[in-house]
Amino acid sequence: MRAIQLLVPLLAMLAADAAVAGDVAPPEKVTVCAACHGADGKAMQPIYPHLAGQYSNYIEQALREYRAGVRKNPVMGAQASTLTDADIRQLAAYYSAQPGPLYTPGIHPAQK
C-alpha cells in the first residue's frame, strides 16, 4: 500500500515530464495561426513561412513588430494586435518546439 502511495505521484511526475519533453501544449490561440501556418507549423501555402523549428525569440520578435505596426502586413498586423505578451511567448515556444523542415544553410568548400 505504501509503495502504491509513493508510486502514484511518481507516475504523475513522469507523465508530466513526458508531456513537456514531447511537446509544448498548443496554446488556445494557435487555431487562428493554424489556418495559414498549420497547426504543426508547416505552412499551408508556399507564400506563408513554416514556423515549426524556427527560433522562438525570432518568432516573438516578428510578432511584436507586427503588433507594433513596424513590420507591415495587413493580415499579420490584424492578428498580432489581439495578442498579449504572454500569448506571443506561448505561440513562439509552441511553434519552435514542433519538428519541421527548417535548417541553417551552410557554405561548403566545394561550392565557394
Add this chain to the structure above:
Amino acid sequence: MTKTVRCAAALLALLTAPAALAAGNGDAGRLKANTCMGCHGIPGYSNAYPTYRVPKLGGQSPEYLVAALKAYKAGERPHKTMQGQAASLSDQDIEDIAVFLASAPGQP
C-alpha cells in the same frame, strides 16, 4: 460529381503550376547569397539589440523568401541591415537567392 471535382482539381493545378515555379536560378543564387551566409549560415547566430536569433531560412519556400526580401526592400520590415541588403538586390537577384536558400545544402 467526383468527375467535376477531378476536372476542377486538374484545372486548378494547371493554373497554379506556373505561379508555383519560381523564376529564380539557384546556381546564380548560390554566389549572390554569399553575404547572407555571414549571418544566416551560422547556427544560432544572434541579432544584437534587440537580441534574437537570425531566422533559419533553409527549408522555407522560395515564394516566402521572395516576399520577405521584397518587404525589406520596400521598407515594410524594420531591420536596417536587411533593408540595406535588400535595397542592393534586383528582382532577379531576389528570385535567385530565394531559390538557392530554400534548398541550400545544410551545415557541412
